[in-house]
């Protein structure tokens with residue numbers, strides 16, 4: 498990667514992305530589309546590169562969180578449908594219409610305000626609208642048949658608006674306990690059952706739903722975390738087919754020294770060697786998204802787990818080495834080295850969070866290097 502002057506990098510395996518997405522596409526019923534969810538810079542993997550890999554593997558559209566992420570894809574030359582999953586600014590309705598970016602709508606007053614902007618702008622294209630239904634996620638969306646019917650009537654009465662899709666989002670699809678999931682499905686059926694006809698895109702599935710409740714898929718799935726090779730449930734529910742994690746994180750030792758018993762390492766001198774030992778310094782820290790909470794976790798050097806000793810600094814961290822190693826020796830922070838592997842799940846477990854947050858948390862200071 499041009500301009501990389503530090504050995505620390507996120508390595509993204511595009512072949513893994515393509516395999517994960519193609520596996521999902523091949524399992525979808527005829528007529529069901531896969532839109533790759535590339536929000537948050539492709540869950541940290543690089544939105545543009547992920548979008549291309551997903552398109553190569555059969556994705557026919559994309560989902561993002563905010564309008565800026567959709568504009569990034571258009572600027573990169575993607576002409577496929579793009580749905581913004583969050584609530585956008587009604588004042589941006591003309592821009593979205595012109596750019597053929599689909600807007601999520603969660604309330605009728607948003608439609609009325611957007612329509613004012615569209616009418617004033619004499620937008621050449623109607624704004625594509627997906628109505629979001631809140632069936633239990635408790636985030637955004639219509640909750641009653643009456644409100645939904647009213648919004649649909651408003652859509653049908655205004656040619657500045659194109660009723661392109663209707664969707665909901667499940668909050669427990671990744672749980673082995675499906676009681677709440679079933680309640681949401683019932684609510685979904687009640688709400689959509691109140692409409693005479695449904696729009697082109699009808700979608701309810703995130704990765705977990707498409708993996709464990711595929712019968713719910715309708716005609717489009719919003720495929721995210723599994724496309725990156727990660728189990729939506731973490732380790733709670735077994736995958737129906739193998740996924741290939743696409744993200745690795747590697748670096749090199751930039752300094753190696755022998756410390757004597759009694760010598761301290763890191764801010765706050767929180768670590769003191771109890772015996773003479775070899776210590777390596779790795780150029781990565783919390784400003785890269787490698788969190789301070791990872792003190793005491795481990796990295797891999799020469800296929801061996803090496804404990805992170807002392808506090809993680811902003812840009813560097815120190816590890817105990819099993820022996821003397823040369824400057825430049827590879828360090829694996831996420832990925833496989835010999836017989837050992839550190840997964841994003843392992844990092845997330847140690848931090849008391851989920852792998853989504855770890856992957857999204859790697860900052861822009863880490864170059865993304867693409868393989869295959």
Ligand SMILES: Cc1ncc(COP(=O)(O)O)c(CNc2conc2O)c1O
Nearest residue numbers: 534582666703704719720721722729853
């Ligand atoms: C509306 C919506 N659809 C689909 C997805 C894709 O889910 P998946 O990556 O599990 O397949 C998300 C992810 N949203 C989030 C994932 O983590 N926090 C979120 O808000 C979402 O918010």
